[in-house]
Amino acid sequence: MDTPQSSRYSCTPVSGAPPCTCTGEATIDREIRSTDSTITFANRLDHFLARWGVNRMGHRVEPGLCRLGNPTPESPVFASANYTLSFDALRSSLAGIDAFILVLDTKGINVWCAAGKGTFGTEELIHRIETTALASIVTHRRIIVPQLGAPGISWMEVLRRSGFRVEFGPVRAADLPEYMKTQTATPAMRTVQFPLRDRIVLIPVELVQVIPWAVVATLIVGFLLNWMIAGQLLTAVLAGTVLFPALLPYIPTKDFSTKGLLLGALVMFPFIWVNMAAGITSWMQAGYAITSLLVFPPITAFLALNFTGATTFTSRTGVRKEIFTYIRVMAGMLVTGTVLAAVLFVVRAGGV
């Protein structure tokens, strides 16, 4: 794979590697590259750019077999994805352990998502075992696969077709040293959490996606209507993309849509309060409050609902149910609110 990203590959070819013994086995990739556990500044920069969605599909490692440290034929084999964040998490967690890393071609996607799509899957794993001639490199027949790869990998199938026994390691690479010592994963190592840190790192990608649209819409509203409404729009969007992921577990109700509606309503209160202080006729203030609470919370709620895809626990059945229940409600609120706002605007312009 000669892509421009090759300069970022953390897994570089071994210098002086024996030349390919090309005897018609063109599909066998005998090159074993070398890597280490150090995360360099270039790696960190690459992770940062990946987080911000820059060159999204470009954060790749070359698929194939990698040597970590000085592995012997008895050393363990770990499977990984060819996404730099996944690969780097694995190799840095294995500091001090001599091992082989079998990098699957997941098209630059992390293990879990790739497993869901099937690219981190049975076929690809068997294919890599074959093309790297793994069976001739190690004497054992055991391959440690991240637990989150399980949606894509059937251990029975891999065993039957390649002779390798899949062992599902812990969810987090950071637990691997402990796992290698005890050979067991505690229930905590087997479960996925969604702590604040994991939620916060998702914010940049969310932002990058909606900000261009939000800025354009805000400017249009600002110039055509007024800057207060523009500010409300931007606030609603930021609530859905920044506040929502951060506050997710603390907002009441289970459904993301209702959580979003609540949060969206909450962030409208400062505007309503400022408007109260401005001292227009009280029914006009009431009208403003009602329209604000109808128009903007659905925007936050829609963004909140879209966040389901980034979480670690929402089921398809549940998300589908949410869509059927709330999209209607959101659209209804938005339309009613807009009509009401238009009526208020006309009435006010009429000088009543």
Next chain:
Amino acid sequence: MFNSYEKNTLHLDPARCINCGICQTVCPHAVFASGDKVAVLASPESCMECGACMKNCPVGAITVESGVGCAEAMIRAAITGSKNETCGCGGEGESICCGGTDECR
């Protein structure tokens, strides 16, 4: 009320189960627990329908309609009339779906 996630498509057939424990190993939400003779569903409502248990149960005792719980992908599928509800992260990279879980390898 306000909980769309109480029900899902996970089903365990105890008659087939040989209590091998693989489902407990692969499930990221501790849905299964070991019972006396067969696996039991300790918290079926936590299931996210990832399909790992079904894929790895050696006797086919588990069924679940697995798929990605991503609203963006489903809404896009609904609007375009497409049957493809997977997130766009494999191709154009438009979706946030795959932003998650990086820490999890």
